[in-house]
Amino acid sequence: MxxxxxxxxxxxxxxVRIILLIVALAFFVYPIFWLFSTSIKQxxxxxxxxxxxxxxxxxxxxxxxxxxxxxIPHQGINSIIAAxxxxxxSLFMGTMAAYGISRFKVGGRRLLxxxxxxxxxxxxxxxxxxxxxxxxxxxxxTHYVLPVLYLLLNIPFVxxxxxxxxxxxxxxxxxxxHIDGCSYxxxxxxxxxxxxxxxxVATGVLCFIFAWNEFLLAMIFTxxxxxxxPVGISGFISVEQxxxxxxxxxxxxxxxxxxVLAWIFQRYMVRGLTFGALKS
Amino acid sequence: MAGKLERSGGRTLGDVRKRFGWAMISPAFxxxxxxxxxxxxxxxxxxxxxxxxxxxxPRVFVGFNQYLFMFKDSYFWKSLWVxxxxxxxxxxxxxGLGFAIxxxxxxxxxxxxxxxxxxxxxxxxxxxxxxxxxLLSYDLGTINYFLTTIGLKRxxxxxxPFTAFISVMIVDIWQWTPFAMLIFLAGLESLPLEPYEAARxxxxxxxxxxxxxxxxxxxxVIAIVLMFRTLDxxxxxxxxxxxxxxxxxxxxxxxxxxxYQKAFFHNQLGFAAAMSVxxxxxxxxxxxxxxxxxxxxxxxxxx
Numbered sequence: 382m383x384x385x386x387x388x389x390x391x392x393x394x395x396x397v398r399i400i401l402l403i404v405a406l407a408f409f410v411y412p413i414f415w416l417f418s419t420s421i422k423q424x425x426x427x428x429x430x431x432x433x434x435x436x437x438x439x440x441x442x443x444x445x446x447x448x449x450x451x452x453i454p455h456q457g458i459n460s461i462i463a464a465x466x467x468x469x470x471s472l473f474m475g476t477m478a479a480y481g482i483s484r485f486k487v488g489g490r491r492l493l494x495x496x497x498x499x500x501x502x503x504x505x506x507x508x509x510x511x512x513x514x515x516x517x518x519x520x521x522x523t524h525y526v527l528p529v530l531y532l533l534l535n536i537p538f539v540x541x542x543x544x545x546x547x548x549x550x551x552x553x554x555x556x557x558x559h560i561d562g563c564s565y566x567x568x569x570x571x572x573x574x575x576x577x578x579x580x581x582v583a584t585g586v587l588c589f590i591f592a593w594n595e596f597l598l599a600m601i602f603t604x605x606x607x608x609x610x611p612v613g614i615s616g617f618i619s620v621e622q623x624x625x626x627x628x629x630x631x632x633x634x635x636x637x638x639x640x641v642l643a644w645i646f647q648r649y650m651v652r653g654l655t656f657g658a659l660k661s
Numbered sequence: 662m663a664g665k666l667e668r669s670g671g672r673t674l675g676d677v678r679k680r681f682g683w684a685m686i687s688p689a690f691x692x693x694x695x696x697x698x699x700x701x702x703x704x705x706x707x708x709x710x711x712x713x714x715x716x717x718x719p720r721v722f723v724g725f726n727q728y729l730f731m732f733k734d735s736y737f738w739k740s741l742w743v744x745x746x747x748x749x750x751x752x753x754x755x756x757g758l759g760f761a762i763x764x765x766x767x768x769x770x771x772x773x774x775x776x777x778x779x780x781x782x783x784x785x786x787x788x789x790x791x792x793x794x795x796l797l798s799y800d801l802g803t804i805n806y807f808l809t810t811i812g813l814k815r816x817x818x819x820x821x822p823f824t825a826f827i828s829v830m831i832v833d834i835w836q837w838t839p840f841a842m843l844i845f846l847a848g849l850e851s852l853p854l855e856p857y858e859a860a861r862x863x864x865x866x867x868x869x870x871x872x873x874x875x876x877x878x879x880x881x882v883i884a885i886v887l888m889f890r891t892l893d894x895x896x897x898x899x900x901x902x903x904x905x906x907x908x909x910x911x912x913x914x915x916x917x918x919x920x921y922q923k924a925f926f927h928n929q930l931g932f933a934a935a936m937s938v939x940x941x942x943x944x945x946x947x948x949x950x951x952x953x954x955x956x957x958x959x960x961x962x963x964x
Contacts, residue, residue: 402765406777409839413780415803416792431810432803478689485682490956492686498948499697501892505917506937509924510703511696533696536689565681594785596899597917601925611787615903625795632788639783647776651847654782654840658885659847 416636420444420629427625443630453631456613460635463527463599463609464592468585471532475539476581480569482540483547484555493541497656500537507533508601515602522604530598535588538656542587545657546580547573583649590639610635701941707934714928727935737936739911740919743826747915748894751833755890756883758834759841764871766842767849775846778839786836790903793832794819797904822912825905829913832900837893841886848882849875880958888951895944916940 418434419427426437447453481487511530512521520526550573558568596611603612614635617628643650652660708728711721731737766774781789796802797818805815818828856874865873898917901907907914907922914922920940924933
């Protein structure tokens with residue numbers, strides 16, 4: 382009976398698929414699960430063998446300690462300052478440029494790819510010269526240096542993202558506004574800006590995540606006063622010490638904001654990760 | 662004649678528009694131009710000198726000797742080779758695995774799956790590196806624990822050159838396969854249904870549909886993933902810094918990390934600058950190849 386054969390094959394294919402999916406999920410979720418669960422474990426539970434995966438008494442002591450007795454809150458605030466001010470600057474300049482490229486075709490494809498290639502360059506390449514300038518301007522370890530440096534990262538991103546959003550608006554909308562007596566800026570303010578606001582928010586969120594996660598430049602350009610979370614956490618890498626609870630709690634503090642933001646803005650994530658090249 | 666009609670006071674409307682366009686671009690363009698052209702010129706100048714970070718030590722012009730010196734340095738070639746194999750390995754595996762998982766998920770409805778797979782790509786590489794360093798720890802890491810429970814021996818992941826190299830590859834694959842997967846998934850979902858129905862009516866097998874219907878239509882998406890992943894993998898620094906610091910015996914010393922070492926630890930700014938010049942050249946070549954590939958793929962699928 383061929384009919385039964387086909388259904389047996391279909392069912393077994395389905396089971397294989399589900400098993401494969403579970404294996405994949407386990408691999409990609411486990412490290413994050415481990416990080417968060419360790420951060421709410423007591424020391425005895427962290428080092429117990431066999432490891433306690435699900436059944437243990439959750440505590441928040443590690444977080445309390447990290448927030449009370451370490452530099453993590455200070456570094457967190459530094460990260461927020463750097464990421465937010467950079468996001469504002471990048472959005473402003475990047476969206477203006479995106480509008481110019483989208484509507485007036487200034488610079489064409491070459492300008493667009495110039496922006497992208499800046500983003501694609503290894504940041505270590507520019508860090509020594511920029512460090513020397515920053516040192517001369519006495520900007521090392523100040524709150525000004527990272528927001529400016531991250532423009533290299535985020536302006537190209539905003540240009541590409543916002544160009545893709547502005548491209549979707551028919552040009553006739555602004556033209557009719559011009560006929561009604563609107564200036565160029567007036568048309569942008571009244572017609573374009575309201576339409577691209579969701580895109581602007583999503584792009585800003587991604588800028589924030591990129592700046593929040595950045596490590597190499599932050600490590601080179603900050604020491605203490607302006608040190609950001611990733612740099613602070615990178616100091617904990619000795620596994621031999623026993624403070625795994627504190628370390629994982631600090632790392633979780635750095636990991637949670639991007640995950641929450643990605644969760645909220647998931648609709649825009651594929652578009653963001655491909656710099657607007659792919660819409661989802 | 663249309664151009665003449667638009668003329669007002671010697672300037673065409675097109676001129677005004679163009680000028681406004683340039684005005685809009687100039688803040689972003691000027692600041693990025695300054696922040697990139699100065700470093701570029703600077704690294705080229707420094708690469709022609711013997712240059713230390715201490716200003717009192719005289720800087721000697723050595724011409725291209727720095728480059729000759731670099732090309733004779735076996736550690737430079739080792740680092741280039743490590744980077745090349747790392748990039749090639751992770752990009753192939755991430756794309757293959759990402760595509761396979763995207764096929765597994767594409768028929769399921771649940772949006773939560775996508776969000777779960779999004780997590781690795783948005784967590785800071787520093788956090789990822791730290792987490793994996795603990796997971797891979799020889800006697801306290803849970804990976805070795807799982808290995809022993811299924812009857813295998815503990816692996817000294819980070820202690821030996823080869824396993825350390827494999828370890829950092831696994832970490833990169835863990836973080837970026839979901840990125841490739843999500844983009845393939847978006848690509849799969851944007852495909853029109855008609856070619857599939859036609860192929861099925863013609864009696865094509867699943868494999869044939871995949872090979873002759875899905876893959877050709879996905880070329881632009883494949884090109885995007887290839888470009889982003891290759892150039893991003895070329896920049897890898899954070900996880901190396903966190904997990905291996907380039908060791909053991911330089912087995913994981915990728916290019917960015919080597920430049921960092923030369924500049925900030927060995928105090929050989931000339932050497933670091935010469936390596937940076939090579940990095941700029943390599944990245945530019947790759948950008949050009951990929952951008953051509955991308956525009957070619959986009960025009961052929963649009964036809």
